[in-house]
Amino acid sequence: MGLEIDQRNMVARRAAKEIAPGMAVNLGIGIPELVADFIPNEWQVMFHSVNGILGLGPTPLKGEEDQHISNAGGAPVTVVPGASYFDSTIAYGMIRRRKLDVAFIGALQVNRKGDLANWIVPGSRVHGFGGGAELAYYAKKVIVLMSHVDPHGEPKIRKECTLPLTAKGCVDLIITERAVIEVTKNGLLLTEVMYPYSLENVILHTGATLNISENLQLVD
Amino acid sequence: MLSKLVTREQAVEHVLDGSRLMHGGFGTIGSPALLIDTILQKGIRSLTLIGIDAGYPHVGIGKLISHRRVKHLITTHIGSNPEAGQQMMDGKLEVTFYSQGILAEKIRAGGVGIPGIVVDANMGGERTEGGEPVIFAGRPCLIEPAITAEVGIVYAKQADTYGNLIFDKTARNLNPLVAMASDITIAEVEEIVPVGELDPEKIVTPGIFVDWIVTRSGGSS
Numbered sequence: 001m002g003l004e005i006d007q008r009n010m011v012a013r014r015a016a017k018e019i020a021p022g023m024a025v026n027l028g029i030g031i032p033e034l035v036a037d038f039i040p041n042e043w044q045v046m047f048h049s050v051n052g053i054l055g056l057g058p059t060p061l062k063g064e065e066d067q068h069i070s071n072a073g074g075a076p077v078t079v080v081p082g083a084s085y086f087d088s089t090i091a092y093g094m095i096r097r098r099k100l101d102v103a104f105i106g107a108l109q110v111n112r113k114g115d116l117a118n119w120i121v122p123g124s125r126v127h128g129f130g131g132g133a134e135l136a137y138y139a140k141k142v143i144v145l146m147s148h149v150d151p152h153g154e155p156k157i158r159k160e161c162t163l164p165l166t167a168k169g170c171v172d173l174i175i176t177e178r179a180v181i182e183v184t185k186n187g188l189l190l191t192e193v194m195y196p197y198s199l200e201n202v203i204l205h206t207g208a209t210l211n212i213s214e215n216l217q218l219v220d
Numbered sequence: 221m222l223s224k225l226v227t228r229e230q231a232v233e234h235v236l237d238g239s240r241l242m243h244g245g246f247g248t249i250g251s252p253a254l255l256i257d258t259i260l261q262k263g264i265r266s267l268t269l270i271g272i273d274a275g276y277p278h279v280g281i282g283k284l285i286s287h288r289r290v291k292h293l294i295t296t297h298i299g300s301n302p303e304a305g306q307q308m309m310d311g312k313l314e315v316t317f318y319s320q321g322i323l324a325e326k327i328r329a330g331g332v333g334i335p336g337i338v339v340d341a342n343m344g345g346e347r348t349e350g351g352e353p354v355i356f357a358g359r360p361c362l363i364e365p366a367i368t369a370e371v372g373i374v375y376a377k378q379a380d381t382y383g384n385l386i387f388d389k390t391a392r393n394l395n396p397l398v399a400m401a402s403d404i405t406i407a408e409v410e411e412i413v414p415v416g417e418l419d420p421e422k423i424v425t426p427g428i429f430v431d432w433i434v435t436r437s438g439g440s441s
Binding site for chain 2: 051052066067068069072074086087091093096123129130134137138168
């Protein structure tokens with residue numbers, strides 16, 4: 001992603017504010033994996049992982065990993081009291097049945113209509129959809145966590161995506177190290193600018209028109 | 221007593237050049253490593269491989285791809301195996317992508333004898349494979365054909381000699397579905413016990429779906 005770990009953590013900390021106690025939340029691979037670290041245990045948020053866990057817990061201490069408990073990225077995790085294991089059809093049954101309150105997803109590009117591209121860079125990198133398309137389509141709220149620009153410095157938030165789409169019109173909110181942007185019926189609405197970036201910097205590095213919120217916040 | 225326990229060489233007898241081979245596992249978790257190595261050593265080629273991902277270049281199911289034993293990959297994600305991506309871009313490996321939950325459900329349909337499933341057509345973006353468009357329940361849908369395989373390889377924590385299986389935490393993933401959707405299912409297990417020792421309430425895959433069992437230690441007794 002090209003972001004330093006403290007920037008990734010900053011995005012994850014901001015993302016955690018979108019979660020309320022008792023929610024069921026899916027964390028995708030990448031920055032989304034960090035979000036759980038910013039949620040208090042007593043909130044009893046149930047983290048869902050497509051490889052077959054509801055009730056993902058924190059990273060185990062070194063030496064205490066269980067080789068058969070991982071998150072969808074393959075990293076060792078623990079489970080919380082009340083957790084359950086299940087097969088792949090049940091993992092997606094929960095998603096399609098619209099039981100997930102929030103899905104945090106990484107992205108390569110997002111456009112002004114909330115279309116999501118994150119599965120292939122033709123001629124360069126191929127990932128595949130994994131569970132991204134279904135999470136993006138069926139979760140009640142979809143929040144993209146990503147770097148504001150790509151490794152070439154090009155905007156990842158664009159008027160149109162140039163990469164093949166994973167899902168259309170699915171993104172509700174975008175959180176980057178520079179800004180928080182809502183996807184609305186009237187286009188993209190900039191609500192927060194993160195220190196040390198300026199409003200001008202965010203506009204310059206965003207490839208689509210931004211409406212500026214009347215309540216725009218400059219966040220330290 | 222009847223037992224489905226065999227040596228690993230006997231177990232892969234039905235895996236042949238050109239076979240459709242389905243496998244359990246999510247990354248390396250729940251992946252039948254011993255059976256994969258045995259198929260690799262047998263020198264099998266031109267496989268059609270069906271599963272959640274492409275593993276890693278030198279670990280798990282990815283080994284078969286790195287050794288050029290696979291001609292067609294039906295999967296959901298290959299990001300952890302750049303070798304698979306490279307072979308795809310070089311035109312040496314055909315890759316068919318499905319969304320993960322849809323692939324799992326297509327395999328489940330195969331496993332329960334249903335010819336296909338009806339899925340929401342509006343879900344996806346731009347994919348390499350699409351089902352047959354229909355209007356169903358007043359909205360655009362796709363009929364996605366069921367998927368079965370000639371041979372399935374799964375990993376389980378425990379089996380009894382009849383082939384009843386119990387899985388292990390996130391090592392369950394696609395394994396129970398693969399067991400049901402394959403004409404011949406081979407289970408690689410940590411432990412095998414006599415019939416009667418597994419609690420019937422805890423059995424996830426009934427042994428009727430399992431043909432052969434090998435233990436991770438590889439022996440036949």
